[in-house]
Amino acid sequence: MPDLSTRQKVAVVTGASSGIGFQVSKQLAQLGWKVYGCARRVELIKPLEQLGVVPIQLDITSTEEVKKFKELLQSQLPDGKLDVLYNNAGQSCTLPAFDVTDAQVEQCFAVNVFAPIRLTRELQEFLINAKGTILFTGSLAGLAPFPFSSVYCSTKAAIHQFARALHLELKGFGIRVINVITGGVATDIADKRPVPSGSKFDFPVALQSFENRKKMAEKNKPLSAERYAKKVIGDILSSRDPIDVYRGTYSTILSTVVQYFPGWFVEFVLTVKFKLGPIFNYQRKKYGDDVDLHLE
Template sequence: MSINRQKTALVTGASSGIGYATAIELSKRGYQVYAGARRLEPMELLKKYGIMPIQLDVSSIKSVIEARDKINEETGGYLDVLYNNAGQSCTFPSLDVTDEVFKQCYEVNVFGPMRMVREFRKLIINAKGVIGFTGSLSALLPFPFSSVYSSTKAAIHQYASTLALEMKPFGVRVVNIVTGGVSTNIADTRPLPEGSIYSVEGMKEAMKERQQMAVRNKPMDADKYAKQVVDDFERIGWFTLFSNVYRGSQTVLVRFVSILPRGLLEWGLIRKFLLTNVFQTIREKYSKTKIE
């Protein structure tokens, strides 16, 4: 990073939660911060920290290019931190999720970050900067009714890992933050669709337990999380050997649980999310009834 210019950062999904808190933390450390989100209104208060809110929809190439051109012109072609944080939740049974829902989830969680990296590559390389991603513990465990969301995060984990290798000759670091519980409002509260094959007694309670998983497991405060993440972006030395870091609550527990035998792991998840009776009811129902 050049000492003759102010450091710059772009945070996507900055209208609330992790993105909002990280934009503030970067600003406090002297960065000129661009806070991107689809809606500008929730980011108005960021201006008091000297942060510049910009309209940015990572699922739109037109929006991404407009943001890139603006930042390129105003920074002289440098971006020290690109934090791909924008995310779309999706808590649905695999058998119920619609094309519209899973396409949107992939657009925001996977294709959006890929699009951002490609379009901002020159600015990041010029700065020999850092590219960050908000990964998830959901990529490590088969949390029920999270197949779409978990698969997007697994895709980003592997994308970030390979990108880290490819960016080495340019002097650019890649940091994937495998995120546990953080106090945000990302939880998906949509009910099961009408006519779901899972609509049996007890399923409503099981879905509620799954949707409130993060809230009920002592999530880390977003401000504390943001401080750790910015530390990760600024750390040098031995840290550059690794592209994955683990932040948020329950990360140690989940990493341990993820290596358990599959049968034991599934048994534990079924019990935790109140699915024992639900699954038994479904087995009994469809062992006697043809699905029409």
């Protein structure tokens, strides 16, 4: 990457109003970078302006707004160079698969999949000019079949594969692509929606398991967003060209379990972790199957 002594480095960070995006924007700015911090709520980014962060109100799901942002960059980027595009913004979706509406599915995919693909495509020339780095905030949910997260897991699996294919495609341009597979991090992304009334999971033991799933990150000693950002910035500044990096609580160990152990074992671990056995027993009895799995 170009030397800071000759040109100020530039980054675009989405989801910059809180959590990971806020900390990455802050820490890059402290290193002397010019950072375009993008979010819908720019008032939360304004405290970082004195460090060199430019707050950009941007709905990443809007093609029109992304194109206008591209025009802004064309007028402001030195030599048309963008050193880092950090596709960090994310949308949670923690609901039983039977209860997710079309609108909720579309919103989750719009933020987690379509928007990063769109931004990567629209800002390609700036990244080529700088031989820059593109990052994606992936998730363990893209590897592990977490219960009550089928849609979110699907979006993260999709963006993982997009990032990996992109890593291969862009080698000839000198662009690095880093897929940050993220474990527990102390952010406010957790879904707060309840199980809908009338759901086939609307009974006591299922509701308890559902609440435990929503609080999974906060109950498992999550890494602070500040420490997470520091590690990822180390990845940005490194000359290494990894495909995947693992950051956040349990990111390495759980990824290893999912990748190297058989599916039945992964399901067993998740069944015990989220106390799904009583749910299965209740549903089997209610829906006509008298088999008792004894998975307490």
